[in-house]
Amino acid sequence: MNIFECLKSSFYNVFSNKMRTVLTMLGIIIGIASVIIIVAVGNGSQAAIEEEFESFGTGTLQVRLVSSRDIETRDLLTMDDYYMLKDIEGIQYISPTYSSSNAYIKLLDPTETNSANITGATGDYKYINNDTVLYGRYISDNDVEMRNNVCVIQDTTALKVFGECSENIIGEKVKIKSWRGTTKLTVVGITENTDSSSSNYSSEYPESVVMPITTCMKVFTGSNVAGISLTISDVSQSESIQENILSALSALHKNEDKYYIMDTTDMVESINSILSYVTVFISFVAAISLLVGGIGVMNIMMVTVTERTREIGIRKAIGAKNRDIRIQFITEAIILTGMGGLSGLVFGYIGAVIVGNIVGIAPVMSITAILGAVGISMLIGIIFGVAPANKAAMLDPIEALRFE
Amino acid sequence: MELLKLENIYKKYNQGELAVTALKDINLYIQKGEFVAIMGTSGSGKSTMMNILGCLDRPSEGHYFIEGEDVANFSENRLAEVRNKKIGFVFQSFNLLPKLSSVENVELPMIYAGESRKKRHKKAVEALTKVGLEKRINHKPNEISGGQRQRVAIARALVNSPSILMADEPTGNLDSKSTYEIMDIFQKLNDEGVTVVMVTHEPDVAQFTKRIVVFKDGCIISDNPVTNRTFRKVGEEF
Known part of the structure; x- marks a missing residue:
C-alpha cells in the first residue's frame, strides 16, 4: 500500500467523523496554541527587555551605595x-x-x-x-x-x-x-x-x-x-x-x-534567566496539556480500532499485511495530531497577538517554534498512535471478521 | 499437479484445560477447474477447513500446498500475500467496506497488491462488468440490493485473478432469486476455468457444484461427484 493511498484513506476516515475529530484535536490545539503563545510572548518580552537595556547601554556599570540603615x-x-x-x-x-x-x-x-x-x-x-x-x-x-x-x-x-x-x-x-x-x-x-x-x-x-x-x-x-x-x-x-x-x-x-556595582549585562542575563524559568514552567504546563491531548488521541484511536475491527478483518482477508494496517492507523493518528498542531499554530498566533496587545509586547514568532509545534504534534501522533495501530495490526483476521 | 493439496491436516485449539481438535487428519486434493462444495453441520469443522484453505489460519499439523508451495508454515506476512494474490474471498455477510463505493471496494485488493491507480480502476470496472454491475460502480453498498452486494464481493474476489475462489456460505443471506443469480455467476466463472471452493449447509445450493465434500466431527465422511447437477436455466425461479 503506497503512501498516497494510505493518506487518502486516512483523510477520508478522519473527515468522515468531523465532530469526533474536532473534539479529539482540541487537546492538541490547546497544547500547541499555549506553547506558541508562551514562546512568542516570551521571545517578545525578551527582545523588548534587551532593547530597553541596549538603549541604556549594555555593558554599563553603575556604582551605587548599598541601601542599609547604617549609612x-x-x-x-x-x-x-x-x-x-x-x-x-x-x-x-x-x-x-x-x-x-x-x-x-x-x-x-x-x-x-x-x-x-x-x-x-x-x-x-x-x-x-x-x-x-x-x-x-x-x-x-x-x-x-x-x-x-x-x-x-x-x-x-x-x-x-x-x-x-x-x-x-x-x-x-x-x-x-x-x-x-x-x-x-x-x-x-x-x-x-x-x-x-x-x-x-x-x-x-x-x-x-x-x-x-x-x-x-x-x-x-x-x-x-x-x-x-x-x-x-x-x-x-x-x-x-x-x-x-x-x-x-x-x-x-x-x-x-558600602558600595556595590550593578552590571547591566548581568541584569539582562538575570532577567532573561528568570524569563526562561517562567517559560520553562509554563511550557511544562503546556506539555502536560499536550500529553493529555495525546492520551485523548490514543483513546479515540483505540475506540476507532474497535469500531473498525470488521473492516480490519476484511482488509486482512483480501491481503493487507500487518504493516499496512499499522501504517494506516498511525497515519490517521498523525493526521489528527498534525491538523491539531496546525490549528493550534493558527490559534496560538492569534492568541499571541491578543496577549501581546494586552501586555504591550510585540510577540516574536520564530520558525523554530512553528516547525517545533508541528513536529511535536506529529510526534505525539506517532507516539500515541503506535499502541492503537499495533492493536489493529495484531488482530486475528478470523476473529475480526466475526466481530459484530 | 494439484492446485490445492492438503496432507494430514490437524487443527487443535486449546481452550483452557480442554483441547479441541477441530480437524483430524484431513487429506484433500483439489484440481484446477474444480467446483467443490464443503458441507457439514455446524461444528463439523467446515469453517475451520475454510479458514485454513483461505490462508486466514494455519494448521496445527500437516502440509498445505497451493500450486506446489507449502504454506502451512508461512509467516503472517507471506500468508497475507497469498491471500492477496492467490485467493479470492466471498463471505456470507458480503464484508464490503460500507463507506466505499462498489468500484473502490473492488479496487481494495489491488491497492495492497501495489497496482497503479489507472490499472486498478480499469480492472475494477472490468470485474464489475463481468458480474453485471457496470451501472452500479459508484453506488455504496447500502444503496444496492443484497444480491448486488454479493456480486460486488465476487468482483472484488476475482480482481487479482486468484488461483482459487473461496466462498463461505455465499448465499446464506440472500433470497432465492439472488441465490440463483449468484450460483449462476459461480457456474459461469467455473466454466471459464476459475476453481471454486464453497462452504454451504444447503444441499440445494451444493447441487450447483461438481463435487461435494462432507465434514463431520473434523473428518471427511464423504467425497463424491455431483450427479443431477443443477444448471442455470434462463428465466426459471430457483
Whole structure:
C-alpha cells in the first residue's frame, strides 16, 4: 500500500467523523496554541527587555551605595569620587548621575505640565546612554564645570513643549518645576528618543531631561550624586576594574562594603534567566496539556480500532499485511495530531497577538517554534498512535471478521 | 499437479484445560477447474477447513500446498500475500467496506497488491462488468440490493485473478432469486476455468457444484461427484 493511498484513506476516515475529530484535536490545539503563545510572548518580552537595556547601554556599570540603615554622611557618593574614579585605568566613559522623576516640565500650553525625568550627568553620559544628538550639542564638561543652566531634551519632548522639533529650539528655554521651585534651562541639544514602545507618545510618559550634574545638584539635590555610571573598554577586565573601583572608594571614604556595582549585562542575563524559568514552567504546563491531548488521541484511536475491527478483518482477508494496517492507523493518528498542531499554530498566533496587545509586547514568532509545534504534534501522533495501530495490526483476521 | 493439496491436516485449539481438535487428519486434493462444495453441520469443522484453505489460519499439523508451495508454515506476512494474490474471498455477510463505493471496494485488493491507480480502476470496472454491475460502480453498498452486494464481493474476489475462489456460505443471506443469480455467476466463472471452493449447509445450493465434500466431527465422511447437477436455466425461479 503506497503512501498516497494510505493518506487518502486516512483523510477520508478522519473527515468522515468531523465532530469526533474536532473534539479529539482540541487537546492538541490547546497544547500547541499555549506553547506558541508562551514562546512568542516570551521571545517578545525578551527582545523588548534587551532593547530597553541596549538603549541604556549594555555593558554599563553603575556604582551605587548599598541601601542599609547604617549609612553615614561620609559614605555618600560625591563629585570627588567621580574625579577619583575617572583616573582608574580601563574605564572608557564615566559620569556621575542623579535621577529624579519628582519634577514637572511646562508644556506648550502654559497651563499644562508633564512629569519629567531629570537626569544629572556629564558629557560622557551621551556615550553611556547611547544618545544620538539630532540638533545642537550634548552637555559638555564645561557646562558641568560652570554649572550652566542648560539641558538636553528628547525629540518627543520638544514636540510637546515647543510644538516642533528643529534647529530653532536650540537656545529656547524649558521650565522645570520641582520642590525647589521653578528653574529655567536653556536647551542646547535634542536627542533621539529610541524607546520604541508606543507608550512614550502618551502624555503620562515622563519627559526625559538631561542636565549637567552640577546644575542638577545646585537646583535639586545639594552636594551628593546618586551613583556613578561607567563603561569599560575591555569587558574581560571588568571584574578586576570593579574590584579597583570598590577598593578605591572604600579607601577614600574610610569604610567597608558600602558600595556595590550593578552590571547591566548581568541584569539582562538575570532577567532573561528568570524569563526562561517562567517559560520553562509554563511550557511544562503546556506539555502536560499536550500529553493529555495525546492520551485523548490514543483513546479515540483505540475506540476507532474497535469500531473498525470488521473492516480490519476484511482488509486482512483480501491481503493487507500487518504493516499496512499499522501504517494506516498511525497515519490517521498523525493526521489528527498534525491538523491539531496546525490549528493550534493558527490559534496560538492569534492568541499571541491578543496577549501581546494586552501586555504591550510585540510577540516574536520564530520558525523554530512553528516547525517545533508541528513536529511535536506529529510526534505525539506517532507516539500515541503506535499502541492503537499495533492493536489493529495484531488482530486475528478470523476473529475480526466475526466481530459484530 | 494439484492446485490445492492438503496432507494430514490437524487443527487443535486449546481452550483452557480442554483441547479441541477441530480437524483430524484431513487429506484433500483439489484440481484446477474444480467446483467443490464443503458441507457439514455446524461444528463439523467446515469453517475451520475454510479458514485454513483461505490462508486466514494455519494448521496445527500437516502440509498445505497451493500450486506446489507449502504454506502451512508461512509467516503472517507471506500468508497475507497469498491471500492477496492467490485467493479470492466471498463471505456470507458480503464484508464490503460500507463507506466505499462498489468500484473502490473492488479496487481494495489491488491497492495492497501495489497496482497503479489507472490499472486498478480499469480492472475494477472490468470485474464489475463481468458480474453485471457496470451501472452500479459508484453506488455504496447500502444503496444496492443484497444480491448486488454479493456480486460486488465476487468482483472484488476475482480482481487479482486468484488461483482459487473461496466462498463461505455465499448465499446464506440472500433470497432465492439472488441465490440463483449468484450460483449462476459461480457456474459461469467455473466454466471459464476459475476453481471454486464453497462452504454451504444447503444441499440445494451444493447441487450447483461438481463435487461435494462432507465434514463431520473434523473428518471427511464423504467425497463424491455431483450427479443431477443443477444448471442455470434462463428465466426459471430457483
